[in-house]
Amino acid sequence: MNRRKLIQSLSLGLPAILLSSKLSALAINRDAAKEFVEKILAGPFSPTWESLSNYQTPEWFRDAKFGMWAHWGPQCQPEAGDWYARNMYMEGNWKYKYHVEKYGHPSKFGFKDVINIWKAEKWDPEALVSLYKSAGAKYFMALANHHDNLDLYDSKYQKNWNSVKQGPKKDIIGGWAAAAKKHGLPFAVSVHAAHTWSWFETAQRADKTGPLAGVPYDGTLTKKDGKGKWWDGLDPQELYAQNHELSKNSEDDGMIHKQWHWGNGVTPPSKAYIDKFFNRTIDLIDKYRPDMIYFDDSQFPMWPISDAGLKIAAHMYNKSIKDNGKLTAVITGKILTQEQRKAMVWDIERGQSNSIEPLPWQTDTCIGDWHYDRGIYDRKAYKTPKTIIHTLVDVVSKNGNLMLNIPVRGDGTIDELERKIVEEIGIWMNANGDSIYGTRPWKIFGEGPAQNQAAALTAQGFNEGKGKPFSQQDIRFTTKGNALFATVMAWPTDGSVLITSLAVDSSSYPQKINSVQLVATGQELKFERNADGLKVYFPDVMPSAAYANPLRIV
Structure with missing residues (x-):
């Protein structure tokens, strides 16, 4: 009718x-x-790889070089590191044992219950973003959802399992976005929830040994099971998404990595699951207008089993053009072909390229574990400011950006060791940022022994810390205007450094050198140039935070 x-x-x-x-x-x-399915905005981009390959990385991203990330959500509450919500359901895993001791058995106290006790009671987004800006960050990123599937915003489609309705009862993304705007920083969000479907399959298990052997964990609970519980009226399946058959070899805890491409026997996600993820992400874009989205996916999310991710990208690019008069949006993905890198920015996790990349790219890494780990704090095992600065200088010399995560405690604070590291990074950035911000790669990225022993990338990255440490013989180059920056990766112990790439007969730099300055102080340095290279004499007094020492050469 x-x-x-x-x-x-x-x-x-x-x-x-x-x-x-x-x-x-x-x-x-x-x-x-x-x-039921959000509409994508019409514009120059269509949801095809061919159309999206017309993407051009915006200049703000290329100039920024350094961003900071709050990879923060309910998995930080136990202070036991990354992938807690998956590993707590793995009998024998240390996080399972930790969970049983701290909270109880996962058949009685599951991850939904961890969400319930997460309150973020000391969270001050403005203060943290202010700190990160003072440390030199030129953009800021916040976790919008993780594989645990809780939306950290006022979610229209994950309406019962979001941070406004559960846990802290706060709009986390709204708070971060307001703080970034106040401090004039482009705002990015990271979206990981596409993989909840298979990632949370461990919640369908049960112990194989012990007094509760065979008792299912809470991953298969439904709304009817909540009568008289704190979650009465809520459906755990809206969170866990486990009303489906297990994937092939699901009992193999490492299988998830082999199935990240939605292949190798993974149980295909339902259309309703894909549609919901699509709707949630479009809602996130429209409501909070992020400048950038980081997808924890091999390419666009759900590819190649669905074009949902292509549609999200087309919508975001078209919306950016409509809202700003030009394309200013950035989307990142991880394991990309050369053609796919034209459609989005390539992100390398915990690693970096070993050459100058023709297109802008990004390294994402962390000073500790992605989610807060108290053990790293207790062992004083965070990355040092020196390591972070070396990574930044190396990445920028190869046309990349660095996105650095500072783990946040469940209560919304960072610890004093983390704060000191951030402040030390800021000392270096404030003195030497001219050699980083707004620069572009030179004809070669560098010289020295470290590049000859660099480790190859594995999967989505994971080659950081595997090469030879940088020394005073290692130099990294960038350019800006008429200046060439040569960053000496350690303070020379003998008072001078020889840059062989700048020898008098160098084809890379045939012009005359008139001046060499130490960027940190502006001091003019004595130099000699001959057939062996450019020899630069360093001052007797070393500046603060001399982890790496840029020279401005004109």
Whole structure:
């Protein structure tokens, strides 16, 4: 029956108020059906690889070079490191043992219950973003959701399992976005929830040994099981998404990595699951207008089993053009072909390229574990400021950016060791940032022994710390305007350094050298140039935080 005939039928003998309520219900149902799958914004980009390959990385991202990330959510509450919500359901895993001791058995106290006790009671987004800006960050990123599937914003489609309704009862992304805007930083979000489907399959398990052997964990609970519990009226399946058959070899804890491409026997996600992820992400983009999205996916999320990720990208690019008059949006993905790198920015996790990349790219890494780990704090095992600065200088010389995560405790604070590291990074950045911000790669990225022993990339990255440490013989180059920056990766112990790439007959730099300055102080340095290279004499007094020492050469 069409709408006109239904109205005629309803109007026969019905009181006006009843007719009005019937028509209102009809309108609501019609709108709900219309909104079940969000519409993508029309514009120059279509949801195809061919169309998206016309993408051009915006200049703000290329100039920024250094961003900081709050990879923070309910998995930080136990202070036991990354992938807690998956590993707590792995019998024998140390996080399982930790969970049983701290909270109880996962059949009785599951991850939904961890969410319930996460309160973020000391979270001050403005203070943290202010700190990160003072340390030299030129953009800021916040976790919008992780594989644990809790949306950390006022989510229209994950309406019962989000941080406004559960846990802290706060709009986490809204708070971060406001703080970034106040401090004039482009705002990025990271989205990881595409893989909840298979990542959370461990929650379907049960112990194989012990007094609770065979008792299912809480990953298969449904709404009817919540009667009389704190989650009465909530459906755990909206969080866990485990109302499906296990993937092939699901009992193999490492299989998830081999199935990240949605292959190798993974149980295919349902259309409803894919649609919901799509809707949630479009809602996130429209509501908070991020400048950048980091996807923890091999390419765009759900590819190649669905074009949902392509649609999200087309929507974000078109929205950016509509809102800003030009394309300013950035989207990152991890394991990309050369062609796919034209459609989005290549992100390397915990590693870096070993050559100058023709297109801008990004390294993402962390001073500790992605989610806060108290053990790293206790062992004083964070990365040092020197390590971070060396990574930044090396990445920038190869046309990349560095996104650095500072783990946040469950209560919303960072510890004093982390704060000291951030402040030390800031000392170096404030003195030497001219050699980083707004620069572009030179003809070669560097010289020295470290590049000859660099480790190859594995999967999405993971080659950091595997090469030879940098020394005073290692130099990294960048350019800006008429200046060439040569960063000496350690303070020379003998008072001078020889840069062989700048020998008098160098084809890379045939022009005359008139001046060499130490960027940190602006001091003019004595130098000699001959067939062996450019020899630069360093001052007797070493500046603060001399982890790496840029020279401005003109």
